[in-house]
Amino acid sequence: MTPGLRRGHERQERLQSMKYKGRFGDYGGFYVPEVLMPVLEELEEAFYRFYEDEGFVSELAKLSKEYAGRPSPLYYAKRFSEHVGFKVYLKREDLLHGGAHKVNNTLGQGLLAKYMGKTKLIAETGAGQHGLATAMIGALFGMETKIFMGVVDIERQSVNVHKMKLCGAEVVPIEGGTGTLKDAINDALRYWTAHVTDTFYLFGSACGPHPYPTIVKHFQSCIGKEARRQCLEEIGKLPDMVVACVGGGSNAIGIFAGFVDDKDVRLIGVEAGGRSLSSGKHAATLVAGKVGVLHGAKSYLLQDKEGQVHETESVSAGLDYPAVGPEHCLLKDTGRAEYVAAEDDAVLDAFELLSKTEGILPALESSHALAYLCSRKGKLDPETIAVINLSGRGDKDVSIVEERRPLKID
Amino acid sequence: MKTYKQLFSELSELKRSALIPFFVVGDPDFDTSLDIVKTSIDAGADVLELGIPFSDPIADGPTIQKADIRARNSGMNMTEAMEFIRKVKDYKDIPIGLLMYYNLVYQYGTEKFFSDCYQAGVNSVLVADLSIDDADEITSPAAKAGLDTVFMVTPNTDTDRMKLIASKTTGFIYTVSLLGVTGSREKLSDTVEELVGELKKLTNVPVCVGFGISKPEHAATVASAGADGVIIGSKIVGLIESNLDNKEKMLTEISTFISDVKSAIENQGN
Numbered sequence: 001m002t003p004g005l006r007r008g009h010e011r012q013e014r015l016q017s018m019k020y021k022g023r024f025g026d027y028g029g030f031y032v033p034e035v036l037m038p039v040l041e042e043l044e045e046a047f048y049r050f051y052e053d054e055g056f057v058s059e060l061a062k063l064s065k066e067y068a069g070r071p072s073p074l075y076y077a078k079r080f081s082e083h084v085g086f087k088v089y090l091k092r093e094d095l096l097h098g099g100a101h102k103v104n105n106t107l108g109q110g111l112l113a114k115y116m117g118k119t120k121l122i123a124e125t126g127a128g129q130h131g132l133a134t135a136m137i138g139a140l141f142g143m144e145t146k147i148f149m150g151v152v153d154i155e156r157q158s159v160n161v162h163k164m165k166l167c168g169a170e171v172v173p174i175e176g177g178t179g180t181l182k183d184a185i186n187d188a189l190r191y192w193t194a195h196v197t198d199t200f201y202l203f204g205s206a207c208g209p210h211p212y213p214t215i216v217k218h219f220q221s222c223i224g225k226e227a228r229r230q231c232l233e234e235i236g237k238l239p240d241m242v243v244a245c246v247g248g249g250s251n252a253i254g255i256f257a258g259f260v261d262d263k264d265v266r267l268i269g270v271e272a273g274g275r276s277l278s279s280g281k282h283a284a285t286l287v288a289g290k291v292g293v294l295h296g297a298k299s300y301l302l303q304d305k306e307g308q309v310h311e312t313e314s315v316s317a318g319l320d321y322p323a324v325g326p327e328h329c330l331l332k333d334t335g336r337a338e339y340v341a342a343e344d345d346a347v348l349d350a351f352e353l354l355s356k357t358e359g360i361l362p363a364l365e366s367s368h369a370l371a372y373l374c375s376r377k378g379k380l381d382p383e384t385i386a387v388i389n390l391s392g393r394g395d396k397d398v399s400i401v402e403e404r405r406p407l408k409i410d
Numbered sequence: 411m412k413t414y415k416q417l418f419s420e421l422s423e424l425k426r427s428a429l430i431p432f433f434v435v436g437d438p439d440f441d442t443s444l445d446i447v448k449t450s451i452d453a454g455a456d457v458l459e460l461g462i463p464f465s466d467p468i469a470d471g472p473t474i475q476k477a478d479i480r481a482r483n484s485g486m487n488m489t490e491a492m493e494f495i496r497k498v499k500d501y502k503d504i505p506i507g508l509l510m511y512y513n514l515v516y517q518y519g520t521e522k523f524f525s526d527c528y529q530a531g532v533n534s535v536l537v538a539d540l541s542i543d544d545a546d547e548i549t550s551p552a553a554k555a556g557l558d559t560v561f562m563v564t565p566n567t568d569t570d571r572m573k574l575i576a577s578k579t580t581g582f583i584y585t586v587s588l589l590g591v592t593g594s595r596e597k598l599s600d601t602v603e604e605l606v607g608e609l610k611k612l613t614n615v616p617v618c619v620g621f622g623i624s625k626p627e628h629a630a631t632v633a634s635a636g637a638d639g640v641i642i643g644s645k646i647v648g649l650i651e652s653n654l655d656n657k658e659k660m661l662t663e664i665s666t667f668i669s670d671v672k673s674a675i676e677n678q679g680n
Contacts, residue, residue: 031512031539033469034575035564035589176475182466189468194590196566293513293539294466306487307517309465 022210025333028326030209032296036189039196044211046116051218053115060111067140068103069096070222074230074387079357080370084377086384089239090360091227091255093391100363100392101223101251102133106202108219110137113200120199121145124188126153126181126247127318127365128160129392130204135169137202145169148188152179153317160396178311181247181321185295205248206325209296213326217253224258227387235385241266244389245368246286246339247318249325251391256337266338269328270368272314273341283312284341285324286332294323300332315344315400316364318392342371348405350374351394363392364400412503414533414558414581417456418616418638427633427675428456430618431668432509432643434477435460435494436486438654443481444497445657446650446664451502453665454672458498459620459641462491462510469538471593473644476651488518492530499531507534507560507581520548524555534581536560542575549578560584563609565601576613582639583609585619587632594624594645603635610636626674633678640675 021044022028030040050056064070072092081088093101106123113121121143125131131147138145147164151173154161161171172191177183185208192201206216224242231238242259244252246269259265274282282288285300292301294309302310302322314320331337342350350370354362362370369388394401421428431450436443447458463478463486470478486494495506508527515523515537527535534557537548542561552559558581563572565588576583585606588599599622609617619632620641629640646664653660 029544030541031544032541033538033564034541034562035566035586037541037543037571038566038568176472177465186466186468190471190591193469194588196589293511293516295468296539301513303513303517305517307464307513308482309513 021214024213024326024330027298027329028210028213029298030296031293031298032209033193035193035196036209039192040209040211046112047211047215050112050115056111056115060108063107063111064104064222067097068107071226072096074227074234077354077358080354083353083357084373086376086380086382086386088373089235089385089387090390091223091387093223093251093389094360094363094366094393098129098133098136099395100129100133101220101254101389102130102204103136104222104254105204105216105219105250106130106133106137109200109202109215110141113143113202114141116200118198118200119143120195121202122148122188122191122199123202123204124148124181124184125204126184126320127316127363127396128153128157128164129318129363129396131169131171132160132163132167134202135164135167138169139167146172146191148172148174148184148191150174150179150181150184153181153184156400157317157396180312180317182309189295204250206250206253206327207248207295207297207299207323213297216250217257217327220250220254221257223251223254223389224256226258227255228258231387238262238265239385239387241268241384241386243268243270243369243372243386245270245319245365245391246324246328247272247283247321247365249328251389253325253327255389256331260336267331267336268372269337269339270372271339271341272316272319272368273343274313276343277341281313282341283314283320283322285322286328286339287341297323297326299323299326299329315347315404316368316397318363318365319368340372342368342375346371346374348401351397351401352405360390361394361398362390363394364397366391367394411531411533412505414505414616417505418582421456421638427637427678428618428639429454429668429672429675430457430459430639430641431455431646432459432461432620432641434463434474434481434647435491436463436481436484437477437647437650438480439484440486440490440494442657444494445661447498448501449661449665450668451504453668455504455668457505457507457639459507459509459643460495462488462508462514464511464514467511469591471591471644473594473647473651474592477647488514492526495530495532505533506531507536508532509536509538512537512540515548521551521554524551524557528555528557532557534558534560536562536584542571542578545578562586565589565599565605569608569612572609572612576615579615582616582618583613584641585609585617585637586621587619588622590621592621592644594648595622598622598628598631602632606632606635606637626670629671630674630678633675640671642671
């Protein structure tokens with residue numbers, strides 16, 4: 001065999017294996033234009049080359065500890081627990097640098113970009129948490145960073161926009177479509193298409209084309225591994241349920257990863273019920289969607305019967321997305337995880353409750369998981385242990401809450 | 411029904427490249443869109459590339475995105491699109507390639523979609539977000555329905571992959587002239603001639619070039635580089651956008667532009 005043919009043959013074998021690795025059941029895959037195939041291949045190859053590399057692993061561990069602030073504590077929320085009538089532990093990802101779990105992934109992918117010799121970062125963002133976490137890493141590694149963000153999200157998350165700019169990133173406003181996360185991803189993909197040679201697309205959630213769902217899960221699985229160890233050390237046993245909010249699904253897949261093999265631990269994902277499920281104004285993809293293809297992956301999708309993708313609505317910008325990570329789709333179909341929706345009003349109630357009972361302002365995204373716990377008030381054995389992924393802090397959401405729930409001055 | 415094979419062999423006798431305008435079906439509305447297509451046929455189009463509007467066209471720049479929105483707002487859907495194609499075929503038996511996104515095919519039901527397309531008079535369906543690696547989801551239903559396959563080659567496609575793509579293509583190779591999305595450009599990509607040359611050496615499958623071709627001289631350069639067809643989208647769709655309040659002027663400008671491109675290609679004598 002000539003060297004050229006052998007290379008071609010190896011490449012075909014790699015593509016075949018990519019195809020296999022990129023699937024979660026029938027979900028996932030890489031439904032992208034031809035121009036993106038070579039870069040996804042390059043990314044996959046680099047990920048598998050470095051993710052267990054000794055130098056890479058130790059550099060990431062050091063940064064996770066000293067820059068991001070890992071491990072994050074597991075905190076017993078006593079007064080909140082008294083309110084709902086069972087034991088609630090918070091996995092405090094909100095205490096990480098940047099105020100959310102997003103830094104786990106941006107450190108990992110940013111380091112990967114550095115190892116690949118890329119000099120520029122791009123990212124999409126909804127609530128601005130992933131955008132901020134990418135801007136931080138751009139500053140940390142001295143990389144030019146562009147953040148694509150919908151105009152609606154820019155308006156409702158202006159504090160994060162300012163923070164990104166302070167970190168030296170350029171924020172590119174996206175007016176197309178609904179001006180939210182979906183449109184930011186569309187434009188980030190378009191930009192990447194034209195700048196594939198020097199630009200690394202730092203994807204924020206466990207969705208999109210292969211290898212992103214696998215990469216993001218890998219870098220977020222530290223949440224679940226830590227939480228499991230902390231449960232055993234601090235509570236002396238595993239929890240009965242692990243609860244997380246689901247937009248694209250990165251914080252949920254990260255914490256689920258630690259418990260998925262513990263068959264007695266219920267895994268519960270909480271989606272954005274928006275105004276209400278019946279109104280159609282929501283982002284509850286797994287609860288109310290139908291299988292389709294968007295942004296490079298096959299997954300549940302909110303769409304009309306022809307396949308045009310629906311506009312979504314949620315009080316939390318970070319969950320305002322019509323598709324969902326492919327692995328969640330498989331976990332739903334196999335029944336290993338359950339998915340429910342929490343509506344905006346219940347979410348705001350939960351936001352206020354955690355603030356009042358614990359002095360912790362949760363992100364509106366994470367408040368969805370809290371809202372599910374509130375809905376179980378009085379319905380569970382008092383000895384029930386629930387771990388929730390408090391994926392982000394709520395400072396960024398104060399103005400939204402203020403608008404929706406004006407405080408009375410006594 | 412006229413096939414790509416017949417068309418490209420006729421044109422090859424004449425030593426001429428095919429002129430392939432692109433439109434979004436139903437932009438800005440069904441009737442105007444049909445008049446635009448008829449005008450372009452009269453002005454010398456050899457093949458039509460028709461886009462089915464989608465909510466999230468990730469391979470398209472702003473011009474086509476806006477056309478998608480206009481078409482969807484005017485009520486274009488798959489049933490209407492099939493009707494549109496039948497009306498075009500009634501006007502003239504010209505080869506038609508669809509350009510669209512996978513979710514629309516998937517929701518329609520892949521087998522039924524291809525068979526309905528064939529019935530309506532479609533020659534090929536290029537799914538923009540389905541690369542050769544996942545193409546087995548469509549190649550066999552497309553072949554079963556009697557359709558030709560069209561796949562993309564881009565400037566970062568390596569030689570082995572080009573060979574693989576050529577081996578799975580029965581219609582023509584849609585060669586993307588640049589790294590990027592659709593949209594008109596001032597200058598033609600300086601790698602396009604080399605790319606066409608490499609493809610022509612590798613395969614006998616017709617090679618057509620699109621993305622960023624915006625002027626008659628761009629088309630002439632691509633034709634003289636040996637391309638079997640020249641695809642022009644955003645430039646023409648832009649003429650629709652800039653004349654939305656004056657249909658007559660819109661049709662005249664499109665007709666003039668297509669005629670100019672046609673003469674530029676013919677003067678190349680490929």
